[in-house]
Amino acid sequence: MYYSYPITYVVYPGGYSAAYGPRQQALAGSPPDYSLLRRNRGYGYDYRNGYVSADERRARLQDQGPNPFVLDIDEATEDNQTFRTAIWTGEHLQVTLMSIPVGSDIGLEVHPKTDQFIRVEEGQGLVQMGKSPEQLDYTANVDDGYAIMVPAGTWHNVTNTGGKPLKVYSIYAPPEHPRGTVHLTKADAMASE
Template identity: 55%
Template sequence: MNIEDIGPRPQAFDLEAETLKNPNYRTVAWSGAYLQVTLMSIPVGGDIGLEKHPETDQFIRLDGGRGRAQMGPSKDELTFDQEVSDGWCVLVPAGSWHNVTNIGDKPMQVYTVYAPQHHKPGNVQTTKAIADADTDDEPADWSVQPDPAKDQHA
């Protein structure tokens, strides 16, 4: 990969090319005071993980593969259910439980935009299991943050 999270400084790179090349579950590509871009590779049958961010809107775009986007008011009531593929975006309103599952036959390549940050700048997590176990994945202290105690993961 050719990109490096340089923090809240100007940056430009070929987002689609870097997303398609990313082999990791999550790679933090850029972190600003109010926004963060991550690249994700979700294996066949894998998912991003059911979660909700009460004070964060999220934009997810698929640049490769096929997925199933689900959202709803509770983790047991996912009333939005949409198949998505290359070129599609998923817009997650703050406070919505959401997940995107890879339903294709190859890794699902996505990038996400969080507003504000949700991960440690520059962090690379090669698998979901490593990401789930990572206790050092907090946003930078210089970023503007809502109350993190409100985020929930299933």
């Protein structure tokens, strides 16, 4: 006896459609094989939000705050190519995307009155935190899926220790950077401070 699992259809621009879905599986307790499923990445038709072009995806990476806004943060973070881009700035909270090059870091910093949440979407890194720049006694290795909580007044740095860019998103409460901030490189970020 076989189960037949639903097939997911992805419709590409120009009308080409292809079926991707799990192959039939025997009832031997094996889970469905979803290896042929592809993430939409916004190039085809997204069932929830309609067609999303590459230009529209780039526009979504501009600061949308303080307006209501919804996006796939995992996808946006992985697609981001800038050192830092603010995608939403409100009165009490800010969301930024970061891409840290191999061997580089965020830069040792402290936010005296701002708590920070950092989520690693892709890559590997070393987190260092402490009460002063000379006393970074809290360290941890992080990779995909890890969350980093930085209390206000804590010195901290995140260094890319992997072989590809470290992709993270960061939430500041209250906002840390001016609305609409885009730093293409770390040098741009340092020059703006």
